[in-house]
Amino acid sequence: MTDDRPTDIWEEIVACRRRGEPAALATIVSTLGSTPGKDPMKMLVRGDGTFVGSVGGGCLEAEVWEHAKTVMRTQRSMSVSFTLTEEHYPDSGLICGGTVTVFIEPVTAPALHVFGAGHVGHATARLATDAGFAATLYDDREDMLDEERLPRGARGVPGEWEDSAKAARIGELDFVVVMTRGHHDDERVLAALAAAGVAPRFLGMIGSRSKRATLTERLAERGVPRPWLDRIVSPVGLAIGAKTASEIAVSIVAQLIALVRGAEEAPDGGLRAPRETRTTLTPREKGQ
DSSP: OOSSOOOOOHHHHHHHHTTOOOOEEEEEEEEESSSSTTTTOOOEEESSEEEEESSHHHHHHHHHHHHHHHHHOOOOEEEEEESSTTSSSSSTTTTOEEEEEEEEEOOOOOOEEOOOSSSHHHHHHHHHHHHTTTTEEEEEEEEGGGGTOOOOEEEESSSSSHHHHSOOOOTTTTTEEEOOOSHHHHHHHHHHHTTTOOOOOOOEOOOOOHHHHHHHHHHHTTTTOOOHHHHSSOOOOOOOOSSSHEEEEEEEEHHHHHHHHHOOEOSSSEEEOOGGGOSSOOOOHHOO
16 A cells, blocks of 8 residues: 655654644664764654654664654653664674664644534533644534634544544544433444444543443444443543533543543542652552
8 A cells, every 4th residue: 555645754743743643753862883873863653653764774763663652652752772782682683882862752642532522522622632632523513513613723523423433543542532412322433433443542431330331231232342342431531520511521631631641540539640650559559
């Protein structure tokens, strides 16, 4: 299959941002000794594993790709140094012996797909956009997606639920929240997403636990695999006692931010700091 995407890194960064596709930019910032890559060679890594540019080829680029996935997932930049010797990469045949330091940074925002452009959907897209997500709203009512109504920076996609769900470019690092105006439409969206093989990083659905149980049973009867259904998080949002559309949006976006930043949801609905920043373990983590 021909790849007609731009081959210029800067053009492709813009294209990735327009598509809402995850990407990270790796730049050689220093070298010591003999290295195949030189400062300031660059490589743009896309969420699907393809890339534009180079930081030296071979095993180094494979290592950079692994770190780039972490950067795309956490939205945190990192600087990584590699010593290019056969000792460090036994199967590579490397003999250059130099050291290269690569700075890897996210260049696209995490993508959020909101199915349902009602009050909560609009509030969620608006708050998520302000928080740095690339939000797309889907609805079968075209008037709900008028440019005058859309939150600033959000994108609107009208159409039947099945068509929108199948056509959406949803990657494994993306976030999805289903909040249509009724259980039946939620079921239609979820069935279409499952049929399309969509496996996002997060799949949330607004509603109660009983609603989740009912819909997952219906979807299971329709042939949707149980492992896929187990991915559905419902009720979606942190347990903050939210009532209004804006409050519910806050609870949902806070949950998404927690996932991006590495915080963990506590049993009481609160948040714990990321695992790497805590100095003590919980009883559960200790195995007690």
